[in-house]
Amino acid sequence: xxxxxxxxxxxxxxxxxxxxxNALTGLKQHTGNWAGKTVDMAEGTMQHxxxxxxxxxxxxxxxxxxxxxxxxxxxxxxxxxKPDITxxxxxxxxxxxxxxxxxxxxxxxxxxxxxxxxxDEAAKRGISINEQQLTRxxxxxVVKISARNKTGFPLxxxxxxxxxxxxxQCQPALISYHTVIEEKISKIEPLVRPLIDDDLSARWVALRxxxxxxxxxxxIKGRMAQKEEQTRGLKYPV
Amino acid sequence: MTNTKTVCLYxxxxxxxxxxxxxxxxxxxxxxxxxxxxxxxxxxxVIRRSPLGDPIAFRVSQTTIALRKEESMRIEGELITxx
Numbered sequence: 001x002x003x004x005x006x007x008x009x010x011x012x013x014x015x016x017x018x019x020x021x022n023a024l025t026g027l028k029q030h031t032g033n034w035a036g037k038t039v040d041m042a043e044g045t046m047q048h049x050x051x052x053x054x055x056x057x058x059x060x061x062x063x064x065x066x067x068x069x070x071x072x073x074x075x076x077x078x079x080x081x082k083p084d085i086t087x088x089x090x091x092x093x094x095x096x097x098x099x100x101x102x103x104x105x106x107x108x109x110x111x112x113x114x115x116x117x118x119x120d121e122a123a124k125r126g127i128s129i130n131e132q133q134l135t136r137x138x139x140x141x142v143v144k145i146s147a148r149n150k151t152g153f154p155l156x157x158x159x160x161x162x163x164x165x166x167x168x169q170c171q172p173a174l175i176s177y178h179t180v181i182e183e184k185i186s187k188i189e190p191l192v193r194p195l196i197d198d199d200l201s202a203r204w205v206a207l208r209x210x211x212x213x214x215x216x217x218x219x220i221k222g223r224m225a226q227k228e229e230q231t232r233g234l235k236y237p238v
Numbered sequence: 239m240t241n242t243k244t245v246c247l248y249x250x251x252x253x254x255x256x257x258x259x260x261x262x263x264x265x266x267x268x269x270x271x272x273x274x275x276x277x278x279x280x281x282x283x284v285i286r287r288s289p290l291g292d293p294i295a296f297r298v299s300q301t302t303i304a305l306r307k308e309e310s311m312r313i314e315g316e317l318i319t320x321x
Contacts, residue, residue: 063273067266097275097299212265 004052005164008077010105011089012098013060016117018042020089020147021057041073048157051164056083062097064104065213072215079108080223082199084164089115092122092129092144102138106172107204112140113159120146139171174203184210196220243317247282247296248310254284256315263312275299276313 011017021027025044042057058077059070078086088105090098095116105112116129134142141159145152162168176182188206196205200220208216250256258280261271275298276282283297293304305313 063269065266065269065273067270067273094300097301100273 003164004054005084005160006054006056006081007085007087007160008056008058008081008083009087009089010058010064010074010078010101011060011117012062012091012101015060015089015091015098016147017060017089018057020087020115020117020145021055023147023150023153024053025055041077049161051161053160061101063101064108065211075108076219078105079200079204080219082109084111085160086112087115088112089117089147092116092118093125093127095129103175106138106140107174107207108201110170110172111163112170112172113156113163114138114140114142115156116142116144117147119144119152120149137173139173141168141170181210244314245317246311247284247305247313247315248294248307250284250315250317251320252284252286253320254317255319256282256284257318258282258313258315260314261312262314263309267309271309271313274303275301281318282315 009017009021021042021044024046026046027042027044041059044055044057046053046055056077058074061068061071061074064071064075064078077083086105086109088102090102102114114134116131116134119129122129129144131142131144141163143152143156143159145156159168163170177185185203185206188209189202192205192209193202196202205216205220244259245256247256258276258278260278261268261276263271280298285295285297285302287294288304292307294307294310295302295304296310
């Protein structure tokens with residue numbers, strides 16, 4: 001009766017993302033803060049309440065647009081591989097900087113848990129974080145943790161459990177743009193919707209089209225061609 | 239009320255603090271700099287220069303980021319403090 005749920009970890013560099021990954025999976029993936037250190041996505045598993053979670057440590061990035069290979073790898077995983085949960089790891093001592101990535105993830109996918117990490121470090125600096133307020137504003141569960149000291153883990157596990165079982169549902173707060181942009185989105189979105197997979201956010205794709213993001217278009221084309229190939233293979237078995 | 243002086247980040251001296259007013263970039267590079275925290279309104283501190291004066295390290299929302307002359311020339315800000 002056990003399922004395997006895929007959980008992707010996303011976050012800025014140096015937010016303790018890999019520390020969390022290691023603490024959850026018991027692995028000792030080597031981490032350091034140089035660019036490209038976590039380019040290969042590390043994978044590990046953990047168990048909770050009889051369920052198996054496969055964790056995927058995405059490269060640490062400040063953004064999820066096609067500025068670098070790292071960002072593309074992380075973005076493609078969240079958008080196309082569709083993990084059951086995307087855990088966004090934020091640095092409690094620098095929430096403003098980290099929120100950029102969190103909001104981008106909320107635009108791309110719905111099943112998100114925001115992990116405010118380094119909460120012990122923040123307390124030392126006199127920073128207190130109101131996670132309930134954040135939960136309300138973001139529309140997704142926000143959990144405070146310290147990956148280093150393993151504090152806040154029971155609540156995190158519980159939240160993961162309830163999310164995959166559909167007990168809680170995420171309604172990510174979306175950024176509303178300038179009216180000019182919103183008008184364009186509302187024109188493009190209905191045209192985009194029938195062309196893409198249902199589980200790809202039409203609003204997000206519309207935004208990327210407005211952005212002129214060609215690498216995303218190529219990625220979508222490639223994946224569609226692959227899919228077509230597969231279905232053709234099924235129809236006419238050799 | 240002191241009159242504020244607008245300079246590009248490249249012209250600022252070590253130790254200066256500036257509030258970003260504009261970025262003259264388009265497309266991917268603009269997006270990249272915004273993602274790194276160089277947004278209008280953000281307060282940036284000039285940390286230090288490399289021996290040849292380029293690149294320059296800036297402190298922006300608690301992270302140190304070095305920019306090349308080509309980039310720092312095109313970001314403008316109001317001088318807040320002088321050291």
